[in-house]
Amino acid sequence: MSWHFTHDLGAFTAAAGAHLAAEPARNTAVLTMMDGAELLGWWAGPDGAVTGVLAASPPAVLTFGVVPVEAAAALVLPDGADPATLRGETAAVEAYAGATELPWEPVMGIRLFRLGELTPRDPAPAGRSRPASTADLPLLRDWTADFARVHRYEPQDDYTDFLTERITEGRLHVWEDPDGRPVAMAAVSRAIEGQARVHLVYTSPAERGRGYAAGVTTTVSRVALASGAAQVLLFTDLANPTSNALYQRLGYRPVSDHLGVRFTPRP
Template structure:
């Protein structure tokens, strides 16, 4: 039983394809990041089956896909995350944080012997039967257009700050990609102004993930986020996506309740931990 690592997405797919496809929902973060990650890894059992995967993206922050606790603990041993030190990364660095399913993240963090603290607890949801919001919010949904990019880029910066992360200076390229591919939807209020947004990732192995659900503070409390989320979720289903997913912050009971009213059902809990020493 061993971990193997590569910087080649093609080599990673060839080795781990069966495991990635078998549980695409639980591997959503790995599937989304694997083509741009600096490092990818897979855990192979004695019989040759792959039962764990990970990506390192951004640098210093491994994302663990579906894996056993045994595989997670093995990452902290020599021969685990490459880098010359137990739990290390290329160049001898040690991870600054790790995220993934709660049991695997805790198993890895404890096995490193380093001090760590939980920073974010998330829940992964999968859409069952899509249920429109009731009562329906005023206004209508539409696909974002090129003229919306400056507004959506500004909202994205606000969204990143609101979830407690350090925003980049400019999100123009980030949102342009989503707008040009028709993956970002806006909700217009009764006066025709955009008042909320939601986006969906590209579909990979039948799964796609809703993200960037954001309503400016002055527009909240009117159901606009529910309208935008329902619209982008329906668009993904209509486009042939088999599994529509999203993450929620467990510290936000409002969003958790909203998504469940729309038909999303819990899959598994996720945890991000930061190493404090």
């Protein structure tokens, strides 16, 4: 049993495609980031069957899909590279963190949810949703930077390309209040292997508690279903009981718990 690594997406999908297709929900993070990943890896048994996958993007951000505990504990990245951060299912992350000699600290507990039957908020929040436009970019850039800060993601200097891609593909929506002011946003990934993931759910701090996040999440959930996704997923911060309760009221159900950790570089 061993890890294999590549920088080539075609080689990765040729080796791990069956595994990714068999577990699209638990592999969602790898599926949605593999196009732009700097490094891709898979764990194969003696018979060649793949049972684990990972993806890494700069700067040293490592993400596990389904990874057996023994594979996580045996992981050594090419050229002795060390990750700065790691996210994945809790048992696998703890196994890698326990096996490495790097000091580490937990950053965030995360829960993966999957949509059962979509149950919109009743009564619906005031206002309406609409697709975001490039005219919204100045506001959406500020919101995205705050979203990244709150969720402890590695910050980017400029979110314009990230947001424009989602706007032009109709995957980013905003909620307007009755006066037509944008007050919340949410996005959804492309449908890959029958799954799509809701992300970037954010409400302007002054407008929270009015149901706007529920309204725009319902919209992008419908966009995901219309795109052909058989499974609509999202991640939540376990430390935020409000968002966890919200998504369950909308019909999302827990799948698995995940953990994000940060490593201290070697001296």
